[in-house]
Amino acid sequence: MPWFAYRNGVLCAEAVPLDHIAAEVGTPAYVYSTAALTDRYRSLADAFAGMPVLIAYAMKANSNLAVLRHFGALGAGADVVSGGELQLALKAGIAPGKIIFAGVGKTRDEMALALKAGNTGIAQFNVESEPELQALSEVAAGLGLRAPVAIRINPDIDAKTHKKITTGKAENKFGISYRRAQAVYAEAAALPGINITGVHVHIGSQLTDLTPYEETFQRVAELVTALRIAGHDIRRVDLGGGLGIRYNDETPPDPRAYAELVRKHIAPLGCEIALEPGRYLVGNAGLLLTRVTYVKSADKKTFLILDAGMNDLVRPAMYEAYHGVVPVKAPESGAEIAPVDIVGPVCETGDTFAEDRPMPPVDQGDLLAILSAGAYSSAMASTYNARPLAPEVMVHGDRFAITRRRPSIEDMTALETLPAWLSEAKA
Ligand SMILES: *Cc1c(COP(=O)(O)O)cnc(C)c1O
Helix, strand or coil: CCCEEEECCEEEECCEEHHHHHHHHCCCEEEEEHHHHHHHHHHHHHHCCCCCEEEEEEHHHCCCHHHHHHHHHHCCEEEECCHHHHHHHHHCCCCHHHEEECCCCCCHHHHHHHHHCCCCCCCEEEECCHHHHHHHHHHHHHCCCCEEEEEEEECCCCCCCCHHHECCCCCCCCCEEHHHHHHHHHHHHCCCCEEEEEEECCCECCECCCHHHHHHHHHHHHHHHHHHHCCCCCCEEECCCCECCCCCCCCCCCHHHHHHHHHHHCHHHCCEEEECCCHHHHHHHEEEEEEEEEEEECCCCEEEEECCCCCCCCHHHHHCCCCCEEECECCCCCCCCEEEEEECCCCCCCCEEEEEEEECCCCCCCEEEECCCCCCCHHHCCCHHHCCCCCEEEEECCEEEEEECCCCHHHHHCCCCCCHHHHCCCC
């Protein structure tokens, strides 16, 4: 990762030494590299050059407004999964015509919000079930509109990734079985509030093998052909996200190889192509900066106890995910490497970032960087243990800016009120 490298013995984000950020912002803090975000977006956009493509950033990976704004300025749209995300995308200046609304449980209020966004409404709803189709038709017809719809097809293909991020198998809750697709498209075409625009698939996240994609694209191409024969005007094929990144020793696919599969199987259909990358665009563009509070030597182990915890970064606890951890001060060459457990301060055994991780010597007070923390990291943070959300910092060359500050205890309790019978009681 060239955006995070040692210079003069200190780990830097672009040209900014991370100890400067820690001194100004405190720890724990998320740090994002603008150059990394740009590089990732361009590498994908370039791979699809010549194909009519909408890159709808799956903003659930990282919904920081500055990140959204940056991708929007590069030309990205947004893939949103809630009314909240829809409003954030609009607030960041992303045009409604570049917004795709996904998710298995859209409420009628969220549907109405999306139908009315801007003056035009959003580009597309990705519908996941027949009851949702009915509800969307009713809401749209009630507003005198027709909702642009792609139906999410569950291709029953194993994405060969972690079970908690597999979405394209028949037993997953997502989408409509491809065997039932014709029937559901016929039903959709007969509804007054629905305008069929396309087909959607998304088979999972952190895919490191292109084979499941190729099988899916073949299946989608066959389906589009069959749907057209049945008289449906399929203008957009939305291929979802899921491109994997390197956390440890994975060899994720090159976006050009991924694009070649699309060129081969999907481009000949002559549709607009939508992509919904999340992790690929942001995962390796961020890190979590943290300080070692204590080094604790126990009977069998040495623990590095950090000021970052599972509330800040839940991926290791939730998905058994690997994150690289490196000292901010470059280790001396020939430094002895020994295994340590790297843990947070939260009162849960699951609050462990790494077990038996080979590390150079680390002292109390040292800064560490937890790598590949741009995706599903800050976005999944909580305030468990009344810990404030870690602030977010964006680096641009030799400059940096706080894009979300650390909340105060007043911020954290701003939504709470005591019931009258407690606030009246005199202590
Ligand atoms: C989560 C999700 C994405 C993004 O997945 P990544 O693995 O982050 O690229 C895209 N589309 C849908 C429907 C999703 O649920």
